[in-house]
Amino acid sequence: MSQTPPPTEHLATLYEITRSLNSTLDLAAVLNYVMDRVIQVTGAERGFLMLLDKETGAFNFKVARGMNQDELENPKFSISRTIVREVQETSQPLLTDNAQSQFSNQQSVVMMALRSIMCVPIQVRDEMIGLVYVDNRMFTGVFNPQHLELVTAFAAQAGFAIENARLYEIAIEQGRMQRELEMAHNIQRGMLPVNFPVITGYEVAVSWESAREVAGDFYDCFLLEDGQVMGVVTADVSDKGAPAALFMAVASRLLRGNAISAREPQEALHKTNALILHDESTTASGMFVTVYYAVFEPGGRMLGVNAGHNLPLLWRARDHSVEWLPKGGIPLGWFEQMPLKTVYYQLEPGDVLVFYTDGLTEAENVHGEPFGEDRLVAMVQQLAPHAHAQEINVGINQAVEDFIGAAPPFDDRTLVVVRYTG
Numbered sequence: 001m002s003q004t005p006p007p008t009e010h011l012a013t014l015y016e017i018t019r020s021l022n023s024t025l026d027l028a029a030v031l032n033y034v035m036d037r038v039i040q041v042t043g044a045e046r047g048f049l050m051l052l053d054k055e056t057g058a059f060n061f062k063v064a065r066g067m068n069q070d071e072l073e074n075p076k077f078s079i080s081r082t083i084v085r086e087v088q089e090t091s092q093p094l095l096t097d098n099a100q101s102q103f104s105n106q107q108s109v110v111m112m113a114l115r116s117i118m119c120v121p122i123q124v125r126d127e128m129i130g131l132v133y134v135d136n137r138m139f140t141g142v143f144n145p146q147h148l149e150l151v152t153a154f155a156a157q158a159g160f161a162i163e164n165a166r167l168y169e170i171a172i173e174q175g176r177m178q179r180e181l182e183m184a185h186n187i188q189r190g191m192l193p194v195n196f197p198v199i200t201g202y203e204v205a206v207s208w209e210s211a212r213e214v215a216g217d218f219y220d221c222f223l224l225e226d227g228q229v230m231g232v233v234t235a236d237v238s239d240k241g242a243p244a245a246l247f248m249a250v251a252s253r254l255l256r257g258n259a260i261s262a263r264e265p266q267e268a269l270h271k272t273n274a275l276i277l278h279d280e281s282t283t284a285s286g287m288f289v290t291v292y293y294a295v296f297e298p299g300g301r302m303l304g305v306n307a308g309h310n311l312p313l314l315w316r317a318r319d320h321s322v323e324w325l326p327k328g329g330i331p332l333g334w335f336e337q338m339p340l341k342t343v344y345y346q347l348e349p350g351d352v353l354v355f356y357t358d359g360l361t362e363a364e365n366v367h368g369e370p371f372g373e374d375r376l377v378a379m380v381q382q383l384a385p386h387a388h389a390q391e392i393n394v395g396i397n398q399a400v401e402d403f404i405g406a407a408p409p410f411d412d413r414t415l416v417v418v419r420y421t422g
Contacts, residue, residue: 025164031051032063041150043136047063048065048131051129084119093120094119118135118151120148129159132155134151193206197221199223202420206393206414207397208414211411217235217248220256224259231293236310237251237289238289251332255272291332305341349420352420354396357414379396
């Protein structure tokens with residue numbers, strides 16, 4: 001049985017404990033040190049350290065110790081729930097030197113033959129974050145008020161050490177996740193073409209912005225038929241974040257591969273849809289992807305297929321008129337039967353086509369107002385008569401940025417501008 005430490009030893013012990021706790025930010029090391037020192041100082045037979053789960057309100061066992069510092073098996077079945085509940089409800093330390101007498105009506109105390117029990121809350125700024133519980137089944141009077149005073153002071157120091165270690169772990173984890181997300185962002189951006197293989201007579205300008213670190217939007221530009229024809233894709237996956245980015249990676253590769261091998265634009269989308277539906281990893285997610293696939297030929301002929309995507313905008317140079325290309329089809333990844341229709345347009349020199357995802361027209365300002373289609377039309381009519389594709393793209397994006405101001409990004413935003421020069 002331990003002896004009550006004199007006041008000088010009491011202070012020396014507390015000083016040593018405080019110094020040791022402040023020397024590490026390793027949460028596991030802090031928890032183990034706290035429990036070992038409490039066992040050593042009090043002479044307890046067993047000891048348990050529990051931390052509070054803020055979401056469930058339950059205490060989770062983190063450390064269990066015996067006098068020889070061995071781990072105890074099944075700790076959650078070996079303590080007095082009555083004692084723990086009382087300390088949790090009152091936020092006050094509890095000491096009993098004869099539990100069999102004081103708590104004779106409590107089954108857990110009687111069944112486990114508990115005699116000496118001490119339970120102390122671990123608090124940070126008046127908020128309970130855990131408990132230290134020690135007991136002895138062999139002797140009464142093991143713990144005394146000086147033990148309680150020392151362990152209470154110890155618990156106060158331990159609370160700050162535990163909270164600091166927790167915050168440090170969170171910061172480390174967040175830093176690791178941020179680095180991984182930044183890497184994923186760079187990998188995803190690297191999958192999107194930067195230098196476009198544009199055929200003679202056309203200008204292409206693209207911009208892509210993700211609302212989060214990774215996005216579900218994608219675009220593509222590639223040559224077909226021995227470099228005589230140009231394919232342009234604008235697409236939007238139904239979700240955001242990492243799941244959408246993974247879906248985007250699969251869909252974009254499938255679409256490009258099928259576009260190169262297919263005879264017609266419709267065939268490329270049908271084949272891609274079939275492959276997505278037969279891939280369990282994509283169908284299990286419940287996501288889909290809207291696509292507008294345009295094929296540009298020499299001489300200004302364009303073939304367009306819409307699979308549930310936003311309507312592209314066509315500006316005509318001859319009379320400065322605008323028209324929306326027809327809506328058609330349904331997104332890829334929904335149904336095996338996917339009706340699609342190819343529309344044909346004859347472009348004239350100076351005509352401009354604007355493809356985009358809904359993150360552009362639905363971008364909201366601080367008042368919750370969307371940028372909208374009317375503002376997009378106004379910007380195209382303002383810029384198209386005298387600007388190249390890149391200047392039009394930059395001008396539209398700047399108008400969106402000016403409109404949303406300090407509002408956070410609403411969605412991923414992709415803009416593809418194609419200008420026929422003739």
